[in-house]
Amino acid sequence: MKNIIKYISEKIAEKIISYHSVTGGDISSAFLLKSEKRNYFLKVNSKPFAYRMFQAEQVGLEAIEKTNTIAVPHIYLVDSFQDKSFLLMDFVESKRPDSSDFSLFGAQLAKMHQHSQSEFGFYKDNFIGSLPQSNTFHDNWAEFYWFERILPQLQLAKEKKLLSASEIPNENRAISLFQNSFGDVKPSLLHGDLWGGNYLIASNGTPFLIDPATCFGHSMVDIAMSKLFGGFSQSFYDAYHAIIPKPDNYSQQIELYQLYYLLVHLNLFGSGYYSSVSHILKRYF
Missing domain, CATH: 3.30.200.20 (Phosphorylase Kinase; domain 1)
Structure with missing residues (x-):
């Protein structure tokens, strides 16, 4: 060193x-x-x-x-x-967040999600954890989510023998499901990997985002990831949804977006995540 x-x-x-x-x-x-x-x-x-x-x-x-x-x-x-x-x-000197810190964080994330562009994706590919993440531009969000997110992870899981061929969803059925579930989506600038280890609350109360896997996509992607391992404070979600309201099929969207991150964890860490992946695949596909 x-x-x-x-x-x-x-x-x-x-x-x-x-x-x-x-x-x-x-x-x-x-x-x-x-x-x-x-x-x-x-x-x-x-x-x-x-x-x-x-x-x-x-x-x-x-x-x-x-x-x-x-x-x-x-x-x-x-x-x-x-x-x-x-x-x-x-170096950000951080503290344990309180309810008001989470409220500010939720409101600021919602305002970030209001930044948009015409297409889904990003001008540069990046990584999700240590796995490559493709951000090829698409006009259609359901197609982006299938071809650039779900399909590559399914293929990798199959190569690693963590999923069988029979467990891979039909492409047309999957895209149709995503289209019906997600509806008309406006591209939002996303963090892309928003779990509890990828934000900080500075000692003065300022929220910071770290370790992004950025792209333009559906704002619910960040909300879904934030809930995967226990979730943030309720004040975070209250402040966020005061600016960007919950969709009617909130729970379904959460599960379908968590599928991507569960597949990533399956491919990175192994079969301990199989049951969670299998549950969503059987439920929706």
Whole structure:
């Protein structure tokens, strides 16, 4: 690490006074760096895809930052050195959120979701966890969700022998189901991987988004992911839905969008997620 720290110090033209490892890097190693000017958060990864992953993270955070709706850490450097890739960003001193923090978070996320464009997708492919995520543009949301989200994960699960061929839904039936369930969707800028580990509440109460898997899609995707592992505070959802109302088939949309993330977890972590995936596949397909 000393060589990387020295390299970073030269690149940012600041002396690094100290550094130590911290939690916060699920896929990468994480470090807190202290310079004479500020504290930095550093992620380091030696995987072959790491540089592309960090570049995609930078692009996603910058897209969110441009909306001026919710805070993200500023990124100072994405680079590689001695077979290791790294990302250097602001270190956010965080606290345990209270109800009012969650209300602000929900309202700001809804305002971010109001930022739109004409097509579904994103100009750059990215990652969901360590898995590649295609963002090829589509005019139709149901087709985007099938071809760029569900189908690639189903195919990977089949290759890994985590799902059988008979469990793969029929394409036309799936797209028709998505069209009927999701209806007329307006593209919203999404975080894309909004679980409890991918936001922070700063010590002053400011919500921050981190580790995005950004694209333009249905706003309910972020809400569904936020509920997958226990959900956020009710005040978050109350504030969010005061701006973007719940759809009539709220529960069905939640399950169909959680299917993507459950498939991702099945492919990343194995058969422990099979029963949850199988339940949704049997129920809807």
